[in-house]
């Protein structure tokens with residue numbers, strides 16, 4: 138079960154934002170000053186027209202000009218500082234949220250592993266949109282919004298009834314933007330989800346480029362790509378046009394307001410109720426009143442994108458994973474290695490049939506068990522449940538009599554060595570890759586793990602030995618070499634439980650025999666569970682579990698199970 142996280146200091150987004158509270162308070166303070174400065178320039182022009190020009194008061198003009206120049210410099214300094222503060226806060230939030238994102242995605246969570254890699258990458262990329270809004274100077278426009286009312290009041294104090302013109306237009310612009318808002322939001326969400334599908338097609342193709350090149354699959358993927366590009370560009374164009382409509386209406390409102398003030402003002406001047414200077418000041422103030430609305434409506438598209446990005450990120454970061462929930466429960470520095478399955482059943486999401494049904498068995502610490510069965514009988518799935526990659530729907534997987542979901546994930550990772558099917562290596566040296574199994578291991582541990590896995594034999598022949606540099610996925614090594622490095626990575630943490638999924642599958646029979654001999658030494662005294670289709674690996678096992686269509690067909694000492702199966706055959 139996923140539990141929503143509380144909003145507060147621990148919230149993935151509002152937590153970091155609130156931690157920059159003091160910076161944002163300074164930004165608001167800066168905005169107050171900037172808006173007050175904006176009043177000064179219209180008052181200056183009004184005074185020049187009404188007092189200085191009629192009286193030819195050049196001396197006063199110099200004084201007033203000196204004051205307004207100082208104000209303009211302060212205004213400039215404030216705007217620069219405000220921009221710097223917003224950027225600084227944005228960078229801090231970015232660092233914290235990006236770290237949380239990495240941690241969350243790198244933790245094995247069944248819910249995330251169901252999401253396509255490309256789509257996940259798209260969600261992560263969307264964080265940039267959110268970051269751009271909160272970390273950009275345009276964000277400060279929100280701080281300017283309340284000043285619309287201040288400007289209206291000042292407009293009234295200076296121009297009296299002319300204030301009625303912007304006072305009518307401002308709510309109309311706001312209303313129009315509000316009415317468009319849900320439409321823009323829907324379009325933005327659609328455009329973002331289509332963007333993620335586009336990313337998913339590209340990532341899937343790039344990650345299997347060689348397969349794509351050597352099969353006839355290019356045209357199929359190309360069609361998928363073009364379809365998603367077409368859909369996304371259609372919806373993003375619609376979103377842009379609609380949000381521009383709101384911005385254009387705000388600009389239109391600004392122009393109408395200024396013309397309205399001029400026309401109304403001329404009548405008021407004719408009646409002697411307004412001066413020329415007051416009229417000019419009112420026109421300037423009306424522009425200033427409407428400016429934030431223009432900016433906000435221009436930002437509507439971006440803000441909706443940011444909101445949609447927030448929502449999709451919240452699906453990843455806003456919930457507490459089961460392993461995090463369990464983290465607080467049982468600490469197991471050392472796991473001895475007893476394993477029990479109690480009536481375990483499991484169905485992959487969106488699949489009609491269970492993959493494992495009512496699986497129960499016990500093995501004692503130090504036993505070595507082979508899981509055998511036909512293709513698709515559920516062997517890998519059983520191993521996935523054992524590493525905690527997927528939680529069972531019913532029943533429980535117990536390690537040292539504790540439900541694996543209740544053991545801290547770090548303790549599970551430290552005590553269980555895992556070699557998955559087709560293990561992945563990372564760019565970096567062989568040393569880096571093996572140390573991923575235990576970053577604090579000594580050089581002796583490293584050499585020992587390489588010896589036990591059989592990797593030592595070829596590492597010595599590579600240029601640089603353990604420092605041999607590899608690129609992405611370790612493609613400079615043969616499949617068998619990669620397998621040995623992956624086994625060394627699993628062994629270096631000296632685990633008491635070792636899980637392996639067909640560790641000898643890519644090897645020929647002589648390499649397999651060698652690997653079996655290495656593993657025989659490496660797994661002495663360790664609870665070892667491995668999936669295999671190969672007879673040679675069975676030499677290691679003292680216990681065999683045979684699966685058939687997700688149910689236990691046989692379980693017991695190797696010789697008994699093999700004898701029974703020979704009799705059956």
Ligand SMILES: Nc1ncnc2c1ncn2[C@@H]1O[C@H](COP(=O)(O)OP(=O)(O)OP(=O)(O)O)[C@@H](O)[C@H]1O
Nearest residue numbers: 485486488492510511512513514515516517518519
């Ligand atoms: N991620 C998944 N989502 C949905 N169904 C899955 C997933 N992984 C496996 N399955 C299905 O679960 C069943 C068991 O798969 P599993 O990989 O556990 O079998 P296996 O015995 O290890 O097969 P093999 O010998 O081919 O490795 C299969 O029918 C497979 O289609």
